Amino acid sequence: MKLKIASFDFTCCEGCQLQLTNRESTLPDFLDLLDIRNFREISSEQHDDYDIALIEGSISRQDEVERLLAIRQHAKILVAFGTCACFGGVNSLKNSFPVEETIEEVYPGMKIDTLPVRKVSDIVKVDLSIPGCPVSKEEVERIVVSLVTGSLVTLPQYPVCMECKAALDTCLFELGEICLGPITRAGCNAVCPTGKTPCLGCRGAAEEINMTAFLDLVHERKLSKADLKEKLAFYNAFEAFRSNET
Amino acid sequence: MKRDFSLDVHHLTRVEGHANIQITIKDGQLLDARWTVVETPRFFEVMLKGMSAERVPFLTSRICGICSISHALASIRALERAMEITPPEVAIKTRLLAMQGETLQSHALHLFFLIAPDFTGTDSALPLIHSHPDLVRAGLQLKELGNEISIVTTGRSTHPVSLVVGGLSKAPDKERLARLRLMIQERKQELERACSFFSSLAIPRFSRETEFVSLSNDSSYPAIGGRLVSSDGIERDENDYLLMTNEFTRDYSTSKFTRLSRESSVAGALARFNNNHHLLQPKAKEVAAQLGLQPVCHNPFMNNIAQLVECVHILEEAEELIDSLLDMELREIKTSYCPKAGAATGAVEAPRGILYHAMETDDKGNVVRADCIIPTTQNNGNIHLDLHALVEWALKENKTDREITRLCEMMVRSYDPCISCSVH
Secondary structure (H helix, E strand, O other), X not given: OOEEEEEEEOEOOOHHHHHOOOOHXXXXXHHHOEEEEXXXXXXXXXXXXOOEEEEEOEEOXXXXXXXXXXXXXXXXXXXXXOHHHHHOHHHHHHHHOOHHHHHHHHOOOOOOOOOOOEOHHHOOOOOEEEOOOOOOHXXXXXXXXXXXXXXXXXXXXXXXXXXXXXXXXXXXXXXXXXXXXXXXXXXXXXXXXXXXXXXXXXXXXXXXXOHHHHHHHHHHOOOOHHHHHHHHHOOOXXXXXXXXXX | OOOOEEEEEOOOOOOEOOEEEEEEEEOOEEEEEEEEEOOOOOOHHHHOOOOEOOOHHHHHHHXXXXXXXXXXXXXXXXXXXXXXXXXXXXXXXXXXHHHHHHHHHHHHHHHHHHHHHHHHOOOEOOOHHHHOHHHHHHHHXXXXXXXXXXXXXXXXXXXXXXXXXXXXXXXXXXXXXHHHHHHHHHHHHHHHHHHHHHHOOOOOOOXXXXXXXXXXXXXXXXXXXXXXXXXXXXXXXXXXXXXHHOOEOOOOOOOOEOOOOOOOEEOXXXXXXXXXXXXXXXXXXXXXXXXXXXXXXXXXXXXXXXXXXXXHHHHHHHHHHHHXXXXXXXXXXXXXXXXXXXXXXXXXXXXXXXXXXXXXXXOOOEEEEEEEEOHHHHHHHHHHHHHHHHHXXXXXXXXXXXXXXXXXXXXXXXXXXXXXXXXX
């Protein structure tokens, strides 16, 4: 049986929805598993009878709150799809600036509706979270197959470091960089550290991370506190650990 | 024919982002035609304040899920010019190749999956998997090729990993570059097949004279940096982007507007073609002639054909870039730099048109001021005025209400608007 699925985007870049159309060699088989009921970005056909709703983006305006509440009513399984939906994502950086000044800087003299950025679970119950900026299509394929076959949906519990080691990459700490690989949930094939750029934690915290040991590592190596702060705040994915940052 | 008709397309489908089309006709006369962008603003210019130059491309790439490489490279160029950093040759070539990959992916998505259904009369490309399997396969093969070019050059297809201020964090792998070259050769046939499909389509014969804005240089079809030019004869330095855009707001739209010599202007594939057709690869020039695309073309529907011509150009250009990268030692990939205070603009030709990022840094290399002007922002005014002219034309041609609706939606889609990007 096909999954009756719908995809909706809120405050975001729509890059996660775009991933659904990637991995073109497996795309026809992937689409065979789905009955797409609503997906404005690619189709003019729109229906409200769906079981699974993918929610892309964070929530930053009142009309988005209302749209999200209505989708929750229809959906049996509501999925926070991507880092913005799961944690607020880069959009959350806006929250550290006063709202009035923010509007005035970008839209001088105009009346603009905007709210502090929130993640989806701040507003409705989320049944499943698929993090990533963007989401990994490979992981999405695996999860869709699990949903079709009714098997357990899981994300890796271990950190990005494990995937990075398996790829035989040079540790970025050895090159004098702060990398969030030791505390971030794997599942991305360590794509950033493999490209020799530090992990910024888009997939959120791995299970049972040792934040204290991680911070000690940064301090022992005399790495920049400002850099650490910028990286931890980048996707708003380590909000829960903010108190032990310094 | 005297008639009343009102059209209200709430959240136009098969485009990126949220916008509406409203048309009111009374007694056979057009009263109002409006293109309203209602997308939620994200305020990237504010988010960028205080951010380290090193981190900036990782943030700006998140402005757009489709043209993330262009955004990363526009801000990298702005920062490198502000801090007087010259990237090494390998990085310059790799970045150009990455741009080709992104544009191919974006054009293929638009042509085969967003606008093809307008011509086949279906709601989406999904039914075409069965009715037009060759077309869908060609589209997928070209989109996959675009993505693969981006992956080999930047580490990932969306939100690049290895594009950094100063150059690249990692060199492309030569074996993968060689495989990419084979993949390009194999897929040229698919592109030819696609060209014959698109040449058979009935493109509406509508046009409205306007001004086309793009980058330009004397040696190659534009991609990264250059002079700012318009088809009305304006020419400016890259740093003078404000004089080229004259950005303004309207209270019904969260996306801003720009203008130059006229009430509105256009950026995108058609603008690039109109201003730089002589620099296209010979094969692309041939295809343009076959498809009836001639400069200066003022038919907005022909932007689709200009995109297809650019796909032909990209495959040739990418081969040449790969050949020169394969001939180089890929060792020197990044110029080390000391952060410093400065200000500059970085302009690139994103898939949907000229994209400006202006950055000002302090002596630590942190951003103190940022400004981003998006291609779709530059097209809003023209879309708006084209809607008026298109409806007037359709009324004269005695088109039915249904045909007018279809024409309006199709015309807006032809611009390939990236609405969430324009309301960054």
